[in-house]
Amino acid sequence: MAAALLSWNRYDKMPLMDTLKSKRKISLAAQIFIALVLAIIAGLLMQSIPDVASSYIKPFGTIFLNLIKFIVAPIVLFSIMTGIISMKDLKRLGKIGGVTLVYYFCTTVIAVTIGLLVANLFKGVFPALPTGSLTYTAPKSASAIDTLVNIFPSNFFVPISSANMLQIIVMSILIGFAIILIGEKAEPTIAGVNRWNDIFMKCMEMILKLSPIGVFCLLTPVVAANGAAIIGSLAKVLIVAYLCYILHALLIYPAFISMLGGMSPIRFYKEMAPAIAFAFSSASSVGTLPLNMECTNRLGVSKEISSFVLPLGATINMDGTAIYQGVCAVFIAACYGIDLTFGQMVSIVITATLASIGTAGVPGAGMVMLAMILASVGLPIDGIALVAGVDRIFDMGRTALNITGDASCSVIVSNIMNKHDADKEFKNQR
Ligand code: ASP
Numbered sequence: 561m562a563a564a565l566l567s568w569n570r571y572d573k574m575p576l577m578d579t580l581k582s583k584r585k586i587s588l589a590a591q592i593f594i595a596l597v598l599a600i601i602a603g604l605l606m607q608s609i610p611d612v613a614s615s616y617i618k619p620f621g622t623i624f625l626n627l628i629k630f631i632v633a634p635i636v637l638f639s640i641m642t643g644i645i646s647m648k649d650l651k652r653l654g655k656i657g658g659v660t661l662v663y664y665f666c667t668t669v670i671a672v673t674i675g676l677l678v679a680n681l682f683k684g685v686f687p688a689l690p691t692g693s694l695t696y697t698a699p700k701s702a703s704a705i706d707t708l709v710n711i712f713p714s715n716f717f718v719p720i721s722s723a724n725m726l727q728i729i730v731m732s733i734l735i736g737f738a739i740i741l742i743g744e745k746a747e748p749t750i751a752g753v754n755r756w757n758d759i760f761m762k763c764m765e766m767i768l769k770l771s772p773i774g775v776f777c778l779l780t781p782v783v784a785a786n787g788a789a790i791i792g793s794l795a796k797v798l799i800v801a802y803l804c805y806i807l808h809a810l811l812i813y814p815a816f817i818s819m820l821g822g823m824s825p826i827r828f829y830k831e832m833a834p835a836i837a838f839a840f841s842s843a844s845s846v847g848t849l850p851l852n853m854e855c856t857n858r859l860g861v862s863k864e865i866s867s868f869v870l871p872l873g874a875t876i877n878m879d880g881t882a883i884y885q886g887v888c889a890v891f892i893a894a895c896y897g898i899d900l901t902f903g904q905m906v907s908i909v910i911t912a913t914l915a916s917i918g919t920a921g922v923p924g925a926g927m928v929m930l931a932m933i934l935a936s937v938g939l940p941i942d943g944i945a946l947v948a949g950v951d952r953i954f955d956m957g958r959t960a961l962n963i964t965g966d967a968s969c970s971v972i973v974s975n976i977m978n979k980h981d982a983d984k985e986f987k988n989q990r
């Protein structure tokens with residue numbers, strides 16, 4: 561009995577993927593990939609009966625997503641607080657925050673520029689679609705100033721109950737700062753925050769064990785419903801968007817990861833594969849956050865850094881979404897026979913970069929923000945109807961890229977901070 565308890569305890573302290581491996585089961589990463597492939601096969605087989613897939617398979621995917629949504633608000637709240645508290649030093653936090661924001665900003669500007677350039681290159685192949693009968697009622701999207709105002713919570717509970725990530729981030733940064741400033745008197749609170757963080761992390765581990773089932777149940781109905789549309793006329797714009805996602809993933813991140821992160825991009829992608837597959841299937845950056853944290857920790861990023869950089873990135877850094885918006889703006893303009901001017905393109909770069917801050921890391925959010933981008937350059941918002949039918953397919957790729965960008969940032973910040981700490985120690989020793 562004692563031996564059994566001891567061995568259970570040993571597994572209990574290991575990260576989820578190690579636990580699965582050491583029990584000689586297929587690793588979680590492999591399970592997610594198998595689920596992905598099975599979902600594509602099942603979806604293709606069910607193309608003639610998409611209703612069956614959406615009525616009987618999708619609900620289990622929804623249950624899984626609900627569990628993820630349940631865990632995300634407390635994870636963000638406590639992980640950012642623990643990250644801040646563990647730094648104990650506001651100057652250090654300022655440095656980490658500064659590097660993170662500059663990186664997020666630069667990669668998003670590069671992403672939307674790639675989207676615009678490549679889409680312009682392929683403009684000639686976009687089909688001339690009839691636009692006369694299009695209607696799309698855009699949900700009210702907030703202006704830049706409203707977005708800024710909405711970042712700041714006016715109530716303690718509402719951000720948590722409505723899972724408003726930006727407001728939760730502001731709350732946790734504020735409380736984390738206060739705890740550091742109170743100093744010794746806050747010791748019991750620090751212990752409490754750390755324990756609650758452990759508890760929610762454990763819940764998250766349990767939920768993540770279900771991810772292969774979640775992936776299968778989320779993806780099968782999408783393939784069943786969209787299989788025909790992908791083969792149809794929208795294939796070209798989808799291919800252009802995916803080409804840009806791939807270019808960004810294979811050129812921009814590897815360059816930054818090897819130059820600033822001091823890591824081999826191959827190792828990076830190898831460890832990141834489960835999170836990327838999960839993001840692709842769930843189309844939610846926020847939902848992928850727990851798995852992303854685990855993958856980056858396996859890449860050697862400390863919890864102190866990942867628990868600050870990743871929740872922030874899942875909320876404000878959307879390189880895939882920025883690419884999608886650039887490509888779709890050019891596509892919609894082409895369908896209406898409009899040529900975008902250089903000024904309009906610059907304005908798309910600026911709006912898409914700002915929009916990425918206001919885009920929630922949930923399925924479909926990027927399409928809502930596309931309305932804001934089209935409106936900013938005077939393109940007809942009704943054009944969104946052209947791409948809305950296959951938005952989920954765009955969304956899967958853009959989310960996979962979004963979370964890869966967040967993870968690459970955590971690797972870079974980690975390397976910069978390690979060097980900074982080593983320099984400091986060297987100076988102290990002299
Ligand atoms: N689904 C994306 C994400 O979660 C957001 C978007 O719709 O572009 O990152």
